[in-house]
Structures are given as structure tokens and as C-alpha cells.
Amino acid sequence: MADETAPPPDAAPTPDAAAAPAAEPEAAAAPAAEPQPAAVLAAEPAPAAHKPPPPKKIEATDAGSHPWVQSMRTALPDAVVSAKEFAKQVTVVVRREKIADVARHLKDAEDFRYCVDVTAVDWRDRQPRFDVVYHFYSFSKNDRIRVKCGVADGEEVPSIAEVFLAANWSERETFDMFGIPFAGHPDLRRILTWDGFHGHPLRKDFPVEGIDTGAAVYPEEWPEGGGPAADDPNRKVVS
Amino acid sequence: MSDDRPISGPEKDQAARTADDLKAAALAAAESVPVSVEPPTLFEVQEMELNFGPQHPSTHGVLRLVIRVDGEKILETKPDVGYLHRGTEKLFETETYPMGIPHTDRLDYVAAATNNHAFCLTIEKLLAVEIPRRAQLIRVILDELQRLSSHLVWLGTSGIDLGAVTPFWYAFREREQILDFFEEYCGARLTLNCMRIGGLPFDLTAGWVERLMEFVDDLPSRIDDYEQLLTDNRIWKKRTVGIGVISGQECIEWGVTGPVLRASGVEWDLRRAQPYECYDELDFAIPTRTNGDTYDRYVVRVQEMRQSVRIVKQCIDLLEPGDIRGKVPRVIKPIAEEVYASIESPKGELGFYCVSNGTNRPYRMHVRPPSFINLQALPRLAKGHLVSDLVALIGTIDIVLGEVDR
Numbered sequence: 001m002a003d004e005t006a007p008p009p010d011a012a013p014t015p016d017a018a019a020a021p022a023a024e025p026e027a028a029a030a031p032a033a034e035p036q037p038a039a040v041l042a043a044e045p046a047p048a049a050h051k052p053p054p055p056k057k058i059e060a061t062d063a064g065s066h067p068w069v070q071s072m073r074t075a076l077p078d079a080v081v082s083a084k085e086f087a088k089q090v091t092v093v094v095r096r097e098k099i100a101d102v103a104r105h106l107k108d109a110e111d112f113r114y115c116v117d118v119t120a121v122d123w124r125d126r127q128p129r130f131d132v133v134y135h136f137y138s139f140s141k142n143d144r145i146r147v148k149c150g151v152a153d154g155e156e157v158p159s160i161a162e163v164f165l166a167a168n169w170s171e172r173e174t175f176d177m178f179g180i181p182f183a184g185h186p187d188l189r190r191i192l193t194w195d196g197f198h199g200h201p202l203r204k205d206f207p208v209e210g211i212d213t214g215a216a217v218y219p220e221e222w223p224e225g226g227g228p229a230a231d232d233p234n235r236k237v238v239s
Numbered sequence: 240m241s242d243d244r245p246i247s248g249p250e251k252d253q254a255a256r257t258a259d260d261l262k263a264a265a266l267a268a269a270e271s272v273p274v275s276v277e278p279p280t281l282f283e284v285q286e287m288e289l290n291f292g293p294q295h296p297s298t299h300g301v302l303r304l305v306i307r308v309d310g311e312k313i314l315e316t317k318p319d320v321g322y323l324h325r326g327t328e329k330l331f332e333t334e335t336y337p338m339g340i341p342h343t344d345r346l347d348y349v350a351a352a353t354n355n356h357a358f359c360l361t362i363e364k365l366l367a368v369e370i371p372r373r374a375q376l377i378r379v380i381l382d383e384l385q386r387l388s389s390h391l392v393w394l395g396t397s398g399i400d401l402g403a404v405t406p407f408w409y410a411f412r413e414r415e416q417i418l419d420f421f422e423e424y425c426g427a428r429l430t431l432n433c434m435r436i437g438g439l440p441f442d443l444t445a446g447w448v449e450r451l452m453e454f455v456d457d458l459p460s461r462i463d464d465y466e467q468l469l470t471d472n473r474i475w476k477k478r479t480v481g482i483g484v485i486s487g488q489e490c491i492e493w494g495v496t497g498p499v500l501r502a503s504g505v506e507w508d509l510r511r512a513q514p515y516e517c518y519d520e521l522d523f524a525i526p527t528r529t530n531g532d533t534y535d536r537y538v539v540r541v542q543e544m545r546q547s548v549r550i551v552k553q554c555i556d557l558l559e560p561g562d563i564r565g566k567v568p569r570v571i572k573p574i575a576e577e578v579y580a581s582i583e584s585p586k587g588e589l590g591f592y593c594v595s596n597g598t599n600r601p602y603r604m605h606v607r608p609p610s611f612i613n614l615q616a617l618p619r620l621a622k623g624h625l626v627s628d629l630v631a632l633i634g635t636i637d638i639v640l641g642e643v644d645r
Contacts, residue, residue, distance in 0.1 A: 058367045086576050117607040166494025169615045192321035
């Protein structure tokens, strides 16, 4: 970390730096060239540049003794794998088979009534390959909890759409983008890409530039609108 | 058209024979079976599937709804989204952290500043940098201006959806002025790219604050004008009162946030619940209503605009000269961790979930879009209403398809 925090260009305390207009360091650090509005600045010029203090060392701590984790361990003895806390956010890793039970426990016993989000992370070379990530919020605690479970490619995750209605579309999106099937989901179809789309775009092995569905080039071979042809062996795996 | 031509030749015979056969068969059936055949009722259930969009003026973008109707009554609504999917989350992974900010402009494109803000806030949380006070205040000003302009767009367009054309011109007049302020600040009017990780790209130009103060002093009287046109308007009330009622409990079940939640009686606003920047020092109210119908959502949004004016005024009073950028490293390489941060965008809770692997690019950047989640509740809202109310309901959720589809 320390070697990455290269001093900003204005770190050298030369007389020129102090005399330069205040906007210049900001403009130089901007990633894209911006049309600079009128250069007249309301604020007085920034004080002479100085070396920034070393950034605060932040790291994750173990959250095994956290009351939510304790209550999960008591109610579902073999569900919790690990727990950590980072930036005041508690992350609990649970076993894949237990995720629906965990969600129900959090909702009923711990009052996490609002399912904020469901998504996934593709770790590509790791086993299991994916993390499915859930965020829950409790109005009474005014706090969030993050629950994760590891999923291998092709494995099913129990759906929590029955527990939280809000998870319905988020799980569909996760299925669409990563190809993670959710067992017991009431309506597991693709949502952002079209029915018959080939592949799962947010997997790390899916090219950023997309894949050629050949739709425009070989209309007789590929159905209009893209997607696999009728005799495509992959046709079954897409929704 | 071809049915109109006179029948002649063999076709005629066939038609005549068929008619005769049918008549004979019917007579025979009537004689053999003594059943009183009831005449078909006038109000027979005739279900029909109807395509609503993707090109429909009231969908505010490319939203397709497949609705099952019985006459005018909606039995079922199936939203079909994704027409505007551009793979924003994939693009975040391919570019460095600061390069992600312009992509966020294109999510909710009528409220770019709040998107920038949520994105920067997430990475600032990951880096644990502190934002200078002046930058915090200017960020809050930009956020609230953006909230005003987003609500003005909503007010104008949802009025037009229901046939009230006049408020549109007034609402867009004021929005234009807000866009002028943005243009003067950062050079852009819509896709602002107006925040940086750790602070802001520019300081305010001379006279900006004074002109803004003049504008926000004047704005409440303009909001009175909109209210005069709509709040007690009998047609407006007929179209909105009691339409799309949803309880606070159901809102939470569906994950619905923002003005929709507050119009159902839940006083929950991230600016108050989990304050970011300097919202905890500011004095503002969270407008709520209890009926949870389209009219209440209208009232809540108009009241929110008044609160935004209050916030902007307070921030202007608190502005002092100072730094606009915190101490962030030139190359942003957070530690390998994950973080979620969210803000109260004009539509609801806008969150970013960032997973870092220690390089200068996010390993995974996920958007929690309020429009996408809120739209999920549309079938629930629309059930049992008329097709013309569907237009009001799409308007009242206030979706932006750029954010729904990402």
C-alpha cells in the first residue's frame, strides 16, 4: 500500500507550486480533459502544498463475537463459516444450502426486514467459483448486514424470493449475469439480456466487447435478433 | 379488406351451404336437446394480452409491459426490461476507479450528480479518506439541485402523462435554470461528471453562489405555482387519489424506497437514517403521507422540493473557503476488501457495492438501482386498475430506464 501512495504532483514545496492557481492540481489529476469553466475562483488559493499524511491503516477485523453472528450460530449451528467486519460493515459467510434459512432467521429473529440487494462476484480461478452476496437492512437497528455464500459453477442456490419479495428481480439479474441458478425461484428467466441470449456477461471469461451472435451476418443460420440457432448444442443451457 | 368483396362463384355456394348447414344443425340441436340457450351477456369476460411499449410516450424510455386485460381492467402486468442494457457493471471492471465516474452519469441520466456522489462515496469508504468541509457542502448543494431538477422532470412529465400539459412548461423552465448552474459549475448540463474520488474537480466560479441564492429564494414561489395548477385540481385528483395504493409494510417487502416509501407513511430517508457528508448538521424535514396512493406520492415529492431549497440555503450560508479535495493518492489502489455505500437519490436508495482486489481497477462494481427495484412493485400497484391508470403508475414510481437496465 505504502509504495502505491505516490506523492501528488504538487507535493514538492517549490515557490511555483504556491503561486500556481488553485485549480491546476485538480485539473491535472482529473482522468479526462474537462472543459474548464471560467477560471475565476471564488475561494482563495489553496495553501502551499505539503506532503500528505500517511493514509490511515484500515483492515478487516474478525466479527465472530458480533451479536448477529452469535444469534445465527445459535439458531443455525452449522450455517456460519466465517465473519468479518470492515468499515463498520459486517460480512458473514454462510454455507450455500443454508442461505434461505439464514435469510428467514435474519428477517424473523433479527428484524432485517428489507432485502437491499442480491448480486454475485465471479472469482474465476477460485473454488468455489462464485460468491453470491446479499445485503439486508434492519429499520429498528438502522444497520446493514452482508451475507455471502460460495457457489461452484453449475451449483444451485436456494432462492430467497419466497422470504423477501424484493429479491425476485435481483436473483433473476444474478442468474442472467452470472448463470447461477436459484432453486425454488418462482420465475427464473433472463431479465436484462433477451431470452435466447448466449452466455452470462458478468462472468470474467465473457469478453468485454461482447460475443458475435452473427445475427446480422448469417440470417439463415442465426435467428433474427441474435441468440443461438435451433440446432445449437448450447441452446439448452440458456434460458 | 378482402372480406368486403361480393361473394360469387363456388365460394358463394360454399358460404351458402355452410350457413344452411349451420342453421340446420342448430335447429336440429335445439329440437333434440331441450336446453334454454342463454343469450351471451353484454359484459362477458374477454381476456386479451396487450403490448405496452417499448415505444410508448408514457414509458419515459424503453420499457415494455405485457399486460393481460379484461376490457380496460388490468389483470396482470409483466414488465420486460433490458432494452437499454449497456453492461455498465462490466465496464467498471475494465477501467480504473476514476474512469468509472462518467459511466455513472449514464445510469440515472436525469440525476447524474447523485450517481457520481454514490460512486465516489463507495470508493472513499474503501480508501477511508476524509472529504474537506467545503467539498462536502458543495456536494450537498449539487445533490439537492439535482434532486430538484429530477423532481421537476418527474412533475412535468407525469403531468403530461395524465393530460396536464401546462405544468410541464413551468417545471422545465426552472429545470433549465438549474442545468445552467450545472453548466457553469462543470461545463456539462446532463452527464455532469461533477465529482471526484476524495472531493470535487472544480471550485465554484465567482458569483455562482450569489446567483444560486437568488434562484433558490425565488423557487418556493414557483413551487407554489405548480401546486396551484395541480394540488387542488379536480381532474388531477380524480386521476391520482386512490390509484396504486400500497402500504408501508408492502413497500418494505418489495424493497421500495424513496418518495414511494415515504408516501406510504414510513419516515425513512438515508440522509437522516445514515447521514453522509454533512446532512447530520442540516435542518430539514422528511415529508411523509399516509395513504400511499399516487396523489400522496405527488405531494411528498413537491414537499421534498421545498426541503431541498431549505438545504441548499443552509449550505450556502455554511460555505467557507477551503480545500475541495481530500488527500487521495494519485493512483487509487484500495486494499483488497469489499464495501457497500448508498445515498438517498431522488428515486430512492442508490447503492454501490465495490469489491477490490488491490489493483487500480474494481474487481466488481455492482449498482443497487432504486428504479429497478421500485419497478418490481409495478404489477402489484397496477392490478385491478384501468389501462389509463397504468400510465399514472409508471409516472408515479419515477423510473429512469438507464438505471433500470444499466
